[in-house]
Amino acid sequence: MTDRIVIARPDDWHVHLRDGAMLDAVAPYTARQFARAIVMPNLVPPVTTAAAASAYRDRIRKAAGPGFEPLMTVYLTDGIDPDELERGYAEGVWVAAKLYPAHATTNSAHGVTDIAKIKAGLARMQKIGMKLLIHGEVTDKAVDIFDREKTFIDRVMAPLRRDFPGLKIVFEHITTKEAAEFVLAQKADTAATITPHHLIIDRNSIFEGGVRPHLYCLPIAKRAIHRDALRKAATSGDARFFLGTDTAPHTVETKEAACGCAGIFNAPAALEAYVQVFDEEKALDKFEAFASLNGPAFYGLPVNKEKIALSRAANAIPDRVAAAGTGVVAFLGGKTIPWRFDGPV
Numbered sequence: 001m002t003d004r005i006v007i008a009r010p011d012d013w014h015v016h017l018r019d020g021a022m023l024d025a026v027a028p029y030t031a032r033q034f035a036r037a038i039v040m041p042n043l044v045p046p047v048t049t050a051a052a053a054s055a056y057r058d059r060i061r062k063a064a065g066p067g068f069e070p071l072m073t074v075y076l077t078d079g080i081d082p083d084e085l086e087r088g089y090a091e092g093v094w095v096a097a098k099l100y101p102a103h104a105t106t107n108s109a110h111g112v113t114d115i116a117k118i119k120a121g122l123a124r125m126q127k128i129g130m131k132l133l134i135h136g137e138v139t140d141k142a143v144d145i146f147d148r149e150k151t152f153i154d155r156v157m158a159p160l161r162r163d164f165p166g167l168k169i170v171f172e173h174i175t176t177k178e179a180a181e182f183v184l185a186q187k188a189d190t191a192a193t194i195t196p197h198h199l200i201i202d203r204n205s206i207f208e209g210g211v212r213p214h215l216y217c218l219p220i221a222k223r224a225i226h227r228d229a230l231r232k233a234a235t236s237g238d239a240r241f242f243l244g245t246d247t248a249p250h251t252v253e254t255k256e257a258a259c260g261c262a263g264i265f266n267a268p269a270a271l272e273a274y275v276q277v278f279d280e281e282k283a284l285d286k287f288e289a290f291a292s293l294n295g296p297a298f299y300g301l302p303v304n305k306e307k308i309a310l311s312r313a314a315n316a317i318p319d320r321v322a323a324a325g326t327g328v329v330a331f332l333g334g335k336t337i338p339w340r341f342d343g344p345v
């Protein structure tokens with residue numbers, strides 16, 4: 001039995017670090033485990049200019065401390081200017097753009113109402129090699145919440161893939177068998193991130209003994225067959241699947257409410273949660289590819305030189321962490337899990 005693994009330091013290819021007091025509280029958890037992270041731009045107001053992204057990057061660097069590099073993204077709106085996209089990319093302010101269908105999730109009101117409105121921007125991104133990161137859910141209320149990702153593939157993702165064959169696309173936080181199959185049917189220019197929670201919970205978990213608001217996120221967890229398809233994809237070693245936690249902190253008050261926010265805060269034990277899945281799937285030998293190699297290869301960045309270790313050891317996850325004058329409940333909080341992050345070696 002393998003009791004310790006040493007791998008190149010991982011990166012997190014999808015995080016919500018927020019701003020202000022929440023940023024100060026949560027950034028150290030991500031920086032403790034990851035060398036770099038793709039930072040989501042869904043602030044209020046959203047990050048739509050190079051100046052805003054650059055100022056936000058400075059605030060993140062200050063909150064996270066040395067040794068952590070935030071990789072910024074720009075929030076696509078209907079009115080996005082292709083020249084601004086190119087300027088931010090050429091100046092090294094951002095590496096990618098995030099497409100939120102309008103009203104799909106937290107702070108997405110300014111998102112894209114119709115792909116036709118951003119065609120010029122997408123064409124420019126394809127030309128300059130800037131990546132497109134997609135929240136893949138339709139917002140049509142007539143579509144059942146559990147079918148919104150699958151429907152998005154047919155209505156939006158497949159036509160987009162056809163219309164922009166040279167665009168590098170990340171299908172973010174996939175939650176269905178259909179999404180994994182879609183990615184596998186494309187060439188190397190389509191990849192997907194997979195969260196730890198979608199590898200561990202299924203939709204029943206959200207209702208186990210009562211409503212569990214801290215397991216509510218978007219896209220919502222699906223049936224066990226989908227979770228199992230994601231486990232297979234993540235642990236396959238295929239270069240198109242890589243780590244993206246989608247850690248999304250909300251205060252305990254805004255989660256435990258009549259209309260609770262979507263988002264799971266998994267940064268306190270993200271690597272431990274992932275490695276447990278790889279261990280259960282007897283695929284520890286594939287963990288480094290998923291956590292540390294596939295993401296940099298897709299983004300055209302070097303693999304981190306530093307190494308980190310994880311060991312098999314009982315690890316009690318804190319129930320909640322102090323943040324912004326209140327608390328944020330951690331994924332797996334209050335549980336003892338069988339792996340521990342040992343830090344750099």
Ligand code: DOR
Pocket residue numbers: 016042105106107135216217218219248249262263264
């Ligand atoms: O659950 C989610 N929370 N899904 C998202 O897409 C956004 C995120 C957030 O920002 O809270």
Ligand code: ZN
Pocket residue numbers: 014015016040246248
């Ligand atoms: Zn997200």
